[in-house]
Amino acid sequence: MLKEEKTLQELVERGIKLPPQPRVLVELETRLGKGDPDVRELARIISQDPGLTAMLFKAARSPLFNPRGRDLDKLDQVLMVIGIKQCLNLVRAIALSASVPESNRRAFESFWSRSREIARLAALIADDRITVCNVFPDQAYLAGIFYECGVPVLMQRFPEYCKSIQLGTVNCWPSLAEEDTRFNVDHGSIGYLVARHWKLPDFIAAAIHYHRELPPVEQGTTRSLAAILQLAVHFFFRLNRLSDPHWTDLADEVLGELCIATDDLSDFFDQISERFVSGEG
Structure with a gap:
């Protein structure tokens, strides 16, 4: 970790900035880190970002992540069908492109x-x-x-x-x-x-x-x-x-x-x- 921190500091000094995690993602990870997460609370956190929410719904309707083709019209349903860990990974992936100017x-x-x-x-x-x-x-x-x-x-x-x-x-x-x-x-x-x-x-x-x-x-x-x-x-x-x-x-x-x-x-x-x-x- 010390080596990574040193490398990050060197990049910053050269003007190379790593994209920050969006606030919603940080809040989501913090809540998950406390253990025993409530699905409705996680849905509330994600819903603070309308663009992220829309893209997550789109991914969740794919046969790859929703093979039974269940109708999903609520965010807590998405979390239940796909799974909390899987949703976190999709949120991370979706959020990345929006975080780079x-x-x-x-x-x-x-x-x-x-x-x-x-x-x-x-x-x-x-x-x-x-x-x-x-x-x-x-x-x-x-x-x-x-x-x-x-x-x-x-x-x-x-x-x-x-x-x-x-x-x-x-x-x-x-x-x-x-x-x-x-x-x-x-x-x-x-x-x-x-x-x-x-x-x-x-x-x-x-x-x-x-x-x-x-x-x-x-x-x-x-x-x-x-x-x-x-x-x-x-x-x-x-x-x-x-x-x-x-x-x-x-x-x-x-x-x-x-x-x-x-x-x-x-x-x-x-x-x-x-x-x-x-x-x-």
Whole structure:
């Protein structure tokens, strides 16, 4: 923790500001930390933010989080159907994009649109592989949203960052090495610090930190989640008919971790993409 605090202080001194948690989220986490939460009280806290409430209802109506298709017209029903911990993760994910000030609307919209698509793909993959990986869809969705959240932080701090790497295009994937060279910091490390700052579960923060690598086998759930994220990114590339420059190096490890045979990958992609296009997740 001391090392993280020192790193955070160094970022602040360089003018790099991590997005603060919204007041509603802080209040929600404080109440949950007291134990034995009352669903109606939690609903009251969340309802203080109309935009957040609307997005949570939208997520809760998805077949992925509400497979029985129950009608939900009250916030306490959402909490009961999805579960309190799962709702907290969805609130964290939904709140992130609103917490980062926009410095370039077009690039921000493109970035968050891509992040939401990767998060949905990750959630669908986790849902299918849950018995293998023990990673739940809401956890994978949260990780997908936070996966590259260091990018908009750098966009805010360095005006030339957005232009230099063409963030407004769907095929733009910032290079960690290039960022280190140009700005002496990379979005993967910042994303990890944001995840820690927002009190995400340790294994989610760790999976974000590894970024385009897989952790050692002994890291268990962290490795499984990292594999889910890599496959979600790969499927995003395939859906957009783009080449994935990292997939050749990662494929064997990712598929092995998720227990997917190489010969079955195309069928699995068809299955996930069909659910994705139908609006699930």
